[in-house]
Structure formats: structure tokens, C-alpha cells
Amino acid sequence: MKMRIALIATVTLLTACSPYVYKTEIDAFAGGVGDLTSAYTDGLKDLAAARSERERWDLTRDSALLALTSGCTTGGAGASIAQSPCVVHEVNKPPLGPSEIELEAANAKSAAMALKKYAEALAAVTNAADAQSLAAAQADFNSAIVGLAGDNKTATAELGAVADLFSAATTAVLNQRRYEALKRGVTAAQQPVATLGNSLGEALDTMRVARARELHDTANTMITDMGRKVKDDDYMTRLVIVQERAAAIESLRQADPKQAASDMIKAHSALAAALNDQTRQISAVLAAIRDFVDKAKAVREAFGAA
Numbered sequence: 001m002k003m004r005i006a007l008i009a010t011v012t013l014l015t016a017c018s019p020y021v022y023k024t025e026i027d028a029f030a031g032g033v034g035d036l037t038s039a040y041t042d043g044l045k046d047l048a049a050a051r052s053e054r055e056r057w058d059l060t061r062d063s064a065l066l067a068l069t070s071g072c073t074t075g076g077a078g079a080s081i082a083q084s085p086c087v088v089h090e091v092n093k094p095p096l097g098p099s100e101i102e103l104e105a106a107n108a109k110s111a112a113m114a115l116k117k118y119a120e121a122l123a124a125v126t127n128a129a130d131a132q133s134l135a136a137a138q139a140d141f142n143s144a145i146v147g148l149a150g151d152n153k154t155a156t157a158e159l160g161a162v163a164d165l166f167s168a169a170t171t172a173v174l175n176q177r178r179y180e181a182l183k184r185g186v187t188a189a190q191q192p193v194a195t196l197g198n199s200l201g202e203a204l205d206t207m208r209v210a211r212a213r214e215l216h217d218t219a220n221t222m223i224t225d226m227g228r229k230v231k232d233d234d235y236m237t238r239l240v241i242v243q244e245r246a247a248a249i250e251s252l253r254q255a256d257p258k259q260a261a262s263d264m265i266k267a268h269s270a271l272a273a274a275l276n277d278q279t280r281q282i283s284a285v286l287a288a289i290r291d292f293v294d295k296a297k298a299v300r301e302a303f304g305a306a
Contacts, residue, residue: 029264033116102210122182141185
């Protein structure tokens with residue numbers, strides 16, 4: 001009887017330490033990271049689309065003579081694919097390729113994807129409902145943590161050692177296993193999350209400014225030709241587009257990707273501190289994640305509007 005009471009007390013204590021206390025917060029954190037990485041992916045596409053749109057208006061305004069690149073020539077069966085892409089360009093001028101800003105922003109892709117994978121794996125661990133799903137989630141979590149280090153071999157080795165400790169967890173209490181996995185993993189991931197988070201914030205802000213500039217230049221091009229030279233129907237069409245561009249620019253102007261990334265790092269640090277705090281004080285976690293989620297959502301909406 002005493003043994004049974006002791007077992008119940010032990011399970012109750014371990015359950016009290018369970019990260020299920022942070023289930024909502026971790027899910028919200030993962031959602032916020034998803035918003036930032038989606039904004040990044042959308043932003044890259046938008047920069048390319050804006051470049052093409054501006055080129056179309058410039059060519060239309062000048063009634064430019066056009067040609068297809070050599071890449072548009074299709075060879076016979078077995079022929080190799082042309083090195084240059086198939087695009088339309090102005091005669092005697094090279095095709096308009098990606099800007100330096102686009103190329104620079106693309107370099108942050110690995111950081112964005114590593115953070116996304118980590119956040120998704122983090123949520124999977126805290127949502128695992130049984131031992132089998134937890135084991136699978138832990139394996140993904142281990143891989144995601146190591147992936148945060150990227151090409152940094154020293155950091156990869158250190159995080160890999162932490163991941164190996166997860167696999168050694170053999171306690172029969174599911175919640176305690178989950179708790180230990182999260183505590184070790186989130187604590188070990190603090191520095192790489194901060195490094196990649198700052199890189200993502202910088203890239204998003206660069207893209208934000210570049211996208212706003214492209215929208216501004218396209219709107220200006222359209223406005224320049226408006227007036228009595230333009231027929232009423234065409235004037236109305238252009239006016240609607242220009243007003244939409246102005247609204248998108250304002251959304252981008254209000255968004256703050258750098259602050260959102262900084263808040264992501266703070267929220268992650270607050271979660272690490274809470275997981276290492278036996279008193280289970282969650283007020284700091286709640287506040288930090290709420291700030292991050294709000295700003296991440298604003299960034300995604302701004303990039304979506306653009």
C-alpha cells in the first residue's frame with residue numbers, strides 16, 4: 001500500500017514538471033517562427049515578382065523592341081539544357097537579373113529553414129501523446145538541434161552530444177522523458193537560435209526595404225504617365241493599382257522584422273529559463289511569447305499584403 005502511494009506521489013510530481021504546462025506557449029512559439037519563415041519565403045518571391053512588374057511597366061512605357069534569350073531555344077531529343085534561362089528582354093540589352101539585395105537575402109534560406117524545422121520539432125515533442133510518438137519526435141528534435149549549427153563543425157559536435165543524451169533517457173514516465181528532452185534541447189539551442197534568428201531578422205528587414213522601394217518605383221512609373229494622356233478606363237485601372245501599392249508600402253513601413261526576430265530569441269530564452277526553473281513560473285514565458293507572436297504575425301501580414 002505504501003509503495004502504491006509512493007508511486008502515485010512520484011507520478012504526480014513528475015506530471016507537475018511536465019512541459020504540458022507550456023504546451024500552448026510552445027505551440028504559439030512554433031507558430032510565430034512559422035510566420036517569420038513564411039514571410040521570408042513570400043518575401044523572396046515578392047522581390048522577384050516586383051522586379052518583373054517594374055520591368056513590364058518600363059518596357060510598356062517605352063514601347064521597347066523585345067527578344068527572347070538563347071535559353072528559349074529547345075534542342076532535339078537528348079540535347080542538353082541551355083545554361084541561360086528563357087526570359088523576355090529588351091533588344092540589345094541584357095535580361096534583368098536578380099538584384100544584389102535578392103542574392104543577399106537568399107543567403108538566409110538555410111537559417112530560416114533550420115529555425116522552422118527546430119520549432120516544428122519542438123512542438124512535436126511537447127505534443128507527443130504516447131511513448132512511440134515521443135520517440136519519433138525526439139529523433140526529429142535531435143536532428144533539428146544539430147541542424148541549427150549548419151556548417152559549424154564545433155557547434156555540431158557539441159549539440160550532437162546533447163542529442164545523444166536524449167536517446168539515453170529510459171525512464172518509464174512519459175511526461176518526465178518529454179520534460180528532460182525539452183529542457184536539454186531548448187537550453188542547448190539558445191546560442192544557435194540567437195545566431196540564426198539575428199540573421200533571419202536582418203534578411204527580412206533587407207527584403208522589407210527592397211520590396212517597399214520596388215513598389216514605390218513601380219507606382220511612380222505608373223503615376224508619371226497618368227493625367228490627360230491616359231484614357232478614363234486606363235486611369236482608373238492604374239489608380240487602383242497605385243493605391244494598392246501605397247497600402248502595401250505602409251504595411252511594410254509599419255512592420256519590424258528585426259524586432260520580431262529579437263523577440264523570438266527572447267521568447268526562446270524565457271522558455272529555456274522556465275524549463276530550468278523548478279518553481280514553474282510561467283509569467284515571463286507568457287509575456288515574451290505574446291510579444292513575439294504579435295510582431296511575427298504583423299511581419300507575415302505585411303509581406304503578404306505586399
